[in-house]
Amino acid sequence: MTQDQLKQAVAQAALDMIQARLTKDTVLGIGTGSTANYFIDALAQYRFDFDGAVASSAATEARLKAAGIPVYDLNGVGTLPIYIDGADEANPHLHLIKGGGAALTREKIVAAASEEFICIADSSKQVDILGHFPLPIEVVPMARSYVARELVKLGADPVYREGVVTDNGNCILDAYHLDVLDPIAFEQRLNQIVGVVTNGLFAQRGADVLLIGHPDGVKTYYPAKDWAS
Numbered sequence: 193m194t195q196d197q198l199k200q201a202v203a204q205a206a207l208d209m210i211q212a213r214l215t216k217d218t219v220l221g222i223g224t225g226s227t228a229n230y231f232i233d234a235l236a237q238y239r240f241d242f243d244g245a246v247a248s249s250a251a252t253e254a255r256l257k258a259a260g261i262p263v264y265d266l267n268g269v270g271t272l273p274i275y276i277d278g279a280d281e282a283n284p285h286l287h288l289i290k291g292g293g294a295a296l297t298r299e300k301i302v303a304a305a306s307e308e309f310i311c312i313a314d315s316s317k318q319v320d321i322l323g324h325f326p327l328p329i330e331v332v333p334m335a336r337s338y339v340a341r342e343l344v345k346l347g348a349d350p351v352y353r354e355g356v357v358t359d360n361g362n363c364i365l366d367a368y369h370l371d372v373l374d375p376i377a378f379e380q381r382l383n384q385i386v387g388v389v390t391n392g393l394f395a396q397r398g399a400d401v402l403l404i405g406h407p408d409g410v411k412t413y414y415p416a417k418d419w420a421s
């Protein structure tokens with residue numbers, strides 16, 4: 193199977209997992225990226241079975257609307273029952289790296305406002321230690337150089353993502369060459385750097401369920417010490 197076929201399979205598995213929970217009042221949180229896009233495509237056929245969705249990016253909002261799914265402002269709805277999104281890396285504790293598509297800030301907000309975070313990804317995203325994928329950090333533009341110097345002090349090798357402006361008008365630094373041994377502590381440490389808007393570690397609020405598309409089928413994981421448990 194190709195990586196796209198794995199993403200499509202895991203998106204369908206997520207839909208199968210939540211379909212029975214959809215009611216006319218349900219507002220879902222929907223993430224950003226190619227895997228989330230497959231989920232939106234699959235969800236479209238059930239658009240009359242739930243109320244609508246909160247989008248984690250302008251791109252997702254446009255895709256939801258094109259699929260005929262009403263999009264709500266997060267400020268106008270209460271706690272969301274379910275958030276569904278992809279990831280760039282996941283460890284066995286279901287701590288994640290996200291933000292490869294620069295949507296990390298709104299994703300983290302919608303995840304925080306949701307009761308359950310179902311993460312969907314293909315098997316290339318499974319790692320034991322986070323950090324092989326460069327960690328995205330959204331930064332207020334005037335703080336870019338300062339934040340980069342602070343990241344170097346923490347052992348990272350930051351690279352400015354040229355030409356990218358987030359939905360919030362900020363820029364992205366990608367922190368290379370990290371072994372994130374304590375994701376919760378490192379997420380907190382990065383948040384203390386003045387000028388950092390959001391970092392792409394989703395550890396304090398990681399996923400509750402991880403669906404992984406493997407060539408031999410979709411596997412379901414809950415937070416654990418290692419992939420075997």
Ligand SMILES: O=C[C@H](O)[C@H](O)[C@H](O)COP(=O)(O)O
Nearest residue numbers: 225226227278291292293295
């Ligand atoms: O900013 C983008 C998001 O965090 C995505 O969820 C992440 O990059 C995974 O994207 P994809 O499903 O395209 O691999």
